[in-house]
Amino acid sequence: MKNELLKKISEKSIKVGVIGLGYVGLPLAVEKAKAGYITIGFDVQAEKVKLVNEGHNYIGDVVDSDLKELVQTGKLSATSDFSFVSVVDFIAICVPTPLDAHQQPDISYVKSSAEQIAKYMKKGTMVVLESTTYPGTTEELLKPILENGSGLKCGEDFYLGFSPERVDPGNKQFKTKNTPKVVGAVGKDATEVIAAMYRSVLEGDVYEVSSPAIAEMEKILENTYRNINIGLANEMAILCDRMGINYWEVVDAASSKPYGFQPFYPGPGLGGHCIPLDPYYLSWKAREFGFHTSMIESSMMVNDKMPEYCVERASKILNKSGKALSRSKVLVLGVAYKQDIDDYRESPAIDVIDILKEYGANVDFYDSYINEYKHNGEVFKGIAGIDGKKVSEYDLIMITASHSNVDYQMINDNAQLIFDTKNAMKKIDNREKIEVL
Numbered sequence: 207m208k209n210e211l212l213k214k215i216s217e218k219s220i221k222v223g224v225i226g227l228g229y230v231g232l233p234l235a236v237e238k239a240k241a242g243y244i245t246i247g248f249d250v251q252a253e254k255v256k257l258v259n260e261g262h263n264y265i266g267d268v269v270d271s272d273l274k275e276l277v278q279t280g281k282l283s284a285t286s287d288f289s290f291v292s293v294v295d296f297i298a299i300c301v302p303t304p305l306d307a308h309q310q311p312d313i314s315y316v317k318s319s320a321e322q323i324a325k326y327m328k329k330g331t332m333v334v335l336e337s338t339t340y341p342g343t344t345e346e347l348l349k350p351i352l353e354n355g356s357g358l359k360c361g362e363d364f365y366l367g368f369s370p371e372r373v374d375p376g377n378k379q380f381k382t383k384n385t386p387k388v389v390g391a392v393g394k395d396a397t398e399v400i401a402a403m404y405r406s407v408l409e410g411d412v413y414e415v416s417s418p419a420i421a422e423m424e425k426i427l428e429n430t431y432r433n434i435n436i437g438l439a440n441e442m443a444i445l446c447d448r449m450g451i452n453y454w455e456v457v458d459a460a461s462s463k464p465y466g467f468q469p470f471y472p473g474p475g476l477g478g479h480c481i482p483l484d485p486y487y488l489s490w491k492a493r494e495f496g497f498h499t500s501m502i503e504s505s506m507m508v509n510d511k512m513p514e515y516c517v518e519r520a521s522k523i524l525n526k527s528g529k530a531l532s533r534s535k536v537l538v539l540g541v542a543y544k545q546d547i548d549d550y551r552e553s554p555a556i557d558v559i560d561i562l563k564e565y566g567a568n569v570d571f572y573d574s575y576i577n578e579y580k581h582n583g584e585v586f587k588g589i590a591g592i593d594g595k596k597v598s599e600y601d602l603i604m605i606t607a608s609h610s611n612v613d614y615q616m617i618n619d620n621a622q623l624i625f626d627t628k629n630a631m632k633k634i635d636n637r638e639k640i641e642v643l
């Protein structure tokens with residue numbers, strides 16, 4: 207099986223399937239197709255399947271013309287019909303791994319896609335899980351579902367591995383194609399073949415590890431490292447404010463050290479589908495071993511309180527001008543979870559808006575990437591645009607995402623008060639109206 211697959215990879219005659227056409231799956235499917243592989247994307251959302259088959263892109267990191275050309279030349283197509291799994295040789299699973307209502311891993315999307323794959327996969331297929339998950343998922347959960355459902359044997363009839371997705375939406379320098387990839391598979395042959403498959407597509411290095419669990423754990427380590435360091439930045443920012451010290455200046459100064467320090471910045475909380483969620487996958491699994499991940503818990507406590515803390519600061523800033531938060535008009539700038547993207551999943555700005563409203567503020571939002579957001583079954587629409595007159599109508603402008611296409615000078619010229627939780631206005635000289643987190 208190994209030599210046959212390596213030969214097919216070198217001839218580019220492998221057919222690729224990507225399960226889940228979201229922020230991770232669609233860019234991956236496009237890269238595989240661009241590398242010359244006939245690629246089929248699978249998604250349960252009929253709307254996404256339709257858009258792809260019409261050549262319409264809906265993910266910021268994908269180039270519209272690339273997608274259109276790949277669809278027109280027959281290199282890329284999409285379907286909700288899993289029976290097409292029978293024609294592919296390589297399958298990447300890129301489905302969501304959220305938390306349930308009790309902050310525990312919701313692995314149901316991985317399970318249901320595996321069940322579908324198992325029904326249709328043929329001998330000689332490579333299956334790779336790319337969704338972020340707890341260490342053990344590939345061998346403890348995925349392997350038995352695939353073996354029992356297909357009647358095939360892992361390592362003999364098909365290869366199975368884990369390769370964490372590292373895409374950083376909105377990153378101008380590192381995209382799917384040039385970001386190094388880690389591969390850990392069940393057995394040496396599987397690792398060699400799956401790594402060869404990624405090498406044939408990507409410019410970045412492919413780093414092989416000895417098991418899927420190592421690859422699963424290294425991904426969680428990456429994201430936990432970010433989570434904990436952001437927690438530290440947030441705690442430092444709260445302390446610095448109490449001591450009358452500007453944290454942003456502190457972190458810039460610390461960054462002048464050429465080794466041993468990496469800057470992390472505070473903000474209104476954690477957002478996105480990864481950093482706020484993934485450490486919980488590890489905490490949950492750790493409990494099976496009677497282990498408490500106390501660093502993660504502490505960091506979560508700090509990060510989870512940030513929206514509330516930011517609203518308290520907003521209230522104090524208004525008080526200093528003789529105004530109460532209740533009945534004040536507040537414009538929240540940015541509901542995306544980070545700058546220059548249109549994704550608001552888990553965005554702390556949405557919590558900030560909810561808390562501001564709880565305290566009786568009249569809140570509007572504006573986001574240059576997002577016109578409206580859905581939250582608790584309701585749709586919230588932003589104001590259509592901002593100009594000097596509009597900005598001047600608010601008692602407070604609260605910046606919660608530092609999009610680079612916003613005219614911050616205009617905001618400073620016209621605002622009454624500004625609370626900048628992201629240091630988006632760092633280049634503004636006259637800082638009389640500005641308070642930073």
Ligand SMILES: NC(=O)c1ccc[n+]([C@@H]2O[C@H](COP(=O)([O-])OP(=O)(O)OC[C@H]3O[C@@H](n4cnc5c(N)ncnc54)[C@H](O)[C@@H]3O)[C@@H](O)[C@H]2O)c1
Pocket residue numbers: 225226227228229230231248249250251254300301302303315318319336337338339371372373374375479480
């Ligand atoms: N978004 C990121 O920045 C990022 C970065 C690194 C890793 N990840 C990880 O990648 C995984 C996917 O994240 P995402 O942001 O792409 O999610 P997403 O919600 O954007 O996309 C997932 C897609 O999977 C589809 N889907 C759900 N169940 C399915 C099924 N059974 N069969 C076929 N399709 C199904 C959904 O309809 C959706 O289109 C997650 O585990 C996430 O943690 C995400």
